[in-house]
Amino acid sequence: MAFEQPLDRIAPSVSESVSLERERQESTLGMIASENHVSKAVLEAQGSVLTNKYAEGYPGSRYYGGCQHVDTVEELAIEHAKALFEMDHANVQPHSGTQANMGVYFAVLEPGDTILSLSLSHGGHLSHGHNVNFSGQLYDVEQYEVDPETGYIDYDDVAEQAREIEPDMIVSGSSAYPREFEYDRIGEIADEVDAYHLADIAHVTGLIAAGVHSSPAEHADFVTGSTHKTIRAGRGGLIMCDEEHADDVDSAVFPGAQGGPLMHNVAGKAVGFAEARTDEFEAYAERIVADAKRLGEVFDERGLSLVSGGTDKHLLLVDLRDSHPDLTGKEAEEALSDVGIIVNKNTVPGETRSPMVTSGIRVGTPALATRGLEEAEMETVADLIVDVLDAPDDDAVVDRVSSRVDDLCEEFPIYE
Structure with missing residues (x-):
């Protein structure tokens, strides 16, 4: 029966693709700031029989029977999230960070209301x-x-802009801003203009959980995030808020924005959150930041232009226009991919090229820190990256860098 067949028998092409993807991850240095490698325990939870269970509703109040065990899993994920981020209420059902933001918008805004947020190109x-x-x-x-x-947010300018437009919500958060947000300052501005403050911590959930990055908990009405980036849990989203907004948020997520939660995914979140409460995770988060700072220092020494001059967290935004004016972000991404270093092209402030071409690259350290690379190795990685950017068409450079990348991947495997 097909039901009893293993993956390689029932869907050999899928099985081959999964194997090839594992091989690709093991044999390349993943430096996309929004990606990471989850633990074997998270993989086990995500691949469990919980994928079979419908559980529309919330623990203790489901629309289906047989939910006693998935209730336990979701309650664990909620309690871990509340403890990690010191907030009253957590909803762990959103399928992504975007859907987490949708849940907040739907909870307290009406179509046509005004949002003040950081520009995508910035x-x-x-x-x-x-x-x-x-x-x-x-x-x-x-x-x-x-x-x-400076490449920094000018909070006086934000305050002036908020006074002029009187937004209903101010959003703090980013996908490519290398500095910490001043959550307290945004909170003050929001209070002054009677706006909600939504802090989207998608990229820094793990850093905040570990205490190596400032927290918006005391300064925001809502905190949203992704659960698979620096926190290495099951892939998805998360919303946290005070009890005052709990019912509105829960209703906006279900039934407002989505149906049944992905319970195997919620289990992956519960496991990842549990891992994030360990001393080992705190040391890991410290390594992420130290790695990024050292990477930036070497980039600077080698002549690359960094937006804001460096980083406070896990990512760097490289503006190629000064150091490599003829090299686009797309070309840089492709050249680095060819040697096994995976980054992404990214727009930079004042961008003149299209988002599919760009003038910059975004480089992150979470996945390399997971593999165990520390500052000494990051010096090597930084030099390898600049060597390729300086001579993307030099076969000798490509061969040398590719060989060194292979050595690093073998020395620091993901899944032994």
Whole structure:
């Protein structure tokens, strides 16, 4: 019977693709800032029989029977999240960070309300109000930018802009801003103009959980995030808030924005959150930041231009226009991919090229820190990256860097 056949028998092409993807991850240095490698325990939870269970509703109040065990799993994920981020209420059902933001918008905003958020080309995220996303189509969106000279957000400018437009919500959070947000300052601005403050911590959930990054918990009405980036849990989203907004948020997620939760995925979140409460995870988060800072220092020494001059967290945004004016972000991404270093092209402040070409690259350290690479290895990686950017068509450089990448991957395997 097909039901009893293993993957390689029933779907050999899928099985081969899974094997090839594992081989690709093991044999390359993943430096996309939003990616990571989960533990074997998270993989086990995600591949469990929980994938079979429908559980519309919330623990203790489901629309289906037989939910006693998935209730336990979801309750564990909730309790871990509340403890990690010191917030009153957590909803662990959103399928992604974008759907987490959707849940908050639906909970307290009406179509046509005004959102003030960081511009996408200055490091923001699609779900903060870009016109190709539902957020930009349903709401009136105004955006703040980083200072063109410093690469930092000027909070006095944000305050002035907020006073002028009187937004209903101010969003702090980004996908490519290398500095910590001043959550307290955004909270003060939001209070002054009587706006909600949504802190989207998608990229820094793990860093905040470990205490190596400032927390918005005391300064935001809502905190959303992804659960698979720096926190290495099951892939998806998370919403946290005070009890005052708990019912509205829960109703906005289900039945407002999605149906049955992915219970195997919720289990992956519960496992990853449990791992994040260990001393080992704190040391890991410290390594992420130390690795990124050292990477940036070597980039600077080698002549690369970094937006804001460096980083406070897990990522660096490299503006190629000064050091490599003829090299696009797309070309840099492809050249590095050819030697086994995986980054992504990224727009930079003042961008003149299209988002599919760009003038920059975003480089992150979470996945390399998971593999165990520390500052000494990051010096090597930084040099390898700049060597390729300096001579992307030099076969000797490509061969030498590829060989060194192979050595590092063999020395620091993901799944032994």
